[in-house]
Amino acid sequence: MNMSNPFKFFSLSMVWLWMFIFALLPFCLIVISSFMKHDHLQIFQASVTIDSYKQLNNAVYFHIFEKSFILAGISTLLCLLLGYPFAYVIARMHGPWKNFLLLLVIIPFWTSSLIRSYALIAMIKTKGILNAVLLGLGILHEPMQLLFTNTAVVIGLVYNLLPFMVLPIMTNIERLDTRLVDAARDLGANRFTTFKRVIIPLTAPGIIAGSILVFLPSMTIFYIPDILGGAKSILLGNLIQNQFLVAQNWPMGAAVSVVLSLVLVLLIGFYLWATRGSKNRELLT
């Protein structure tokens, strides 16, 4: 890289410095502490061991991993099913309506996602707005218990993460050459075949990017399962938080973090592999 430009040099080195101090160093500390011995009095004992990883090899933790995966997977799938058609419609629109709908996607970012999750409680609690409406319309005869269930966690995750699915898919569809759709129709493909054989493959980079942007946070956001799932719903995010803050077991929390990071790196690796040779990468280019 050409470093002759002082401005370029300065701005790049600031970012690198920032990332080094506040991202890379802490991560190294996490990795190191995961190999330390647990101690109730100090943060950890300075002796190298893989005890924490051995402890992870336990049905309870496997179950939490599995459950986190499934919930994150369901949330991602729901985001995709809700987000793709929406993204498609916006991407194909022109003029002020498009900007308005885009604004609707972005508005939630203006408030803290924590506060919005609390607001969701008011919606879905037993005496909340959703139940009141459904009872009032006679669709339900007794209120349904939503809050503190896995469903509530999924609702919270989808609600919070939907924009991350919509935006990359939308940019991808915007870039899709409509003449290819015309060509498919011209060659005898009906709408479904065109969608399956042409539109989906060509927007796959957006779909994968969106899915990763939804899936990764789904695995790690700890406050949504905390607030909406109650004590019953322990997911990976909460597990890490609990190990550090409640159980005071830093090596254990660190070990879970490291394993999670490895899983996420694998997913990103999959993304790179799946979109190799494509010019339409939304992430990591």
Next chain:
Amino acid sequence: MVDILLISLHNLHPSYGMLLVYGQVNAGDHALDKNVIELQGVYKSLPDHDILHDINLEVREGEFLTLLGPSGCGKTTLLRLISGFDEPTKGRIFIDNKDVSGLPPHKRHVHTVFQSYALFPHMTVYENVAFGLRCQKVALAEMEARIADVIKMVKLEKYLQRKPSQLSGGQQQRVAIARAAVNRPRVLLLDEPLSSLDYRLRQTMQIELKQLQRKLGITFIFVTHDQEEALSMSDRIVVMQEGCIEQVGTPRQVYEDPQNLNVAKFVGEANIFEGEITHLNGNNQVIVSILGKARPAKSRHHLVSGEKVHVLVRPEDVRVWAPAEIEDAKDMFAGSVEEVIYKGTTVDLMVRLENNKLIAATEFFDEDDDRLEYKMGEKVWVNWTPGWEVILPHEHE
């Protein structure tokens, strides 16, 4: 005269004479009387104007038909109406004598080769070509045979497993044609398919396309704004202007006997003189007065004595003489050379006549007249062989 014309056309474009002969063979090969597409009173209108205005057109089985016109004349819209991407505001379109209004593109047995080719970038050449057959659920064995056939025809055997991005422009063009032709459509619609190729490749592809059309035996409707392309490839040309059809005819008819000034100006270069009919001699023979000189001429238009007319002379029909070569300047026009453009096979001259009119003349190198050294400002005499001009009724420009 035909011979002379053939030679001069041959000079215009090296492949033209050859293709003219092909055209005649072609006409004998196919039964050109059956219509594969018919348009009756077709309009495509926006609230404030017509994109297409009362289009009536018959496309014959097996012919190479070109829609020729400047950009914005509605030729692409016409193609989209036939392929089914747009519906006419008024009028009817028949494919194989069946009214196709309301029929979506995938149910019409016509295929389009798009201007940008629109090859599927995520599929290999093979998959691209197979796309249409897979949509029709053609059996595997037949599909492979048909693909092998068409791939051989477009000479892409070596590239089957490549992605479109790994092919050159000309190869992509061939894939696009193969992808459409493999479905054996009744008609292949080509929307300016050569416009993104460079000049030399375009020349090669013109000949290749024409040969391919003959081999496939499929009717081609070819859209272009390039008159040279239209002349060299077509069996018939449809000249369009501002949403209307100006003339339909063979390349020769359109070039040598244009229906009106628009056609004359758009197809080829033309010098246009203002004239007046002074005598009618019957049998299409007239005497026309141009710039004060009376010249005999022929016209198939119905003219009356004293009528104002346009007299059209193609640059290659204009002869330029040095004063020393001339004995009798009775029906010649005096002028001076204003511009000399050496083109290799020809020399193009711009000659300023005495009434200040600028005319173009194309002089060929031939054995009789190797004196093609013109100097700027040189005084010359200009004329043309009587009967080679075209007389058109006067239009207000």
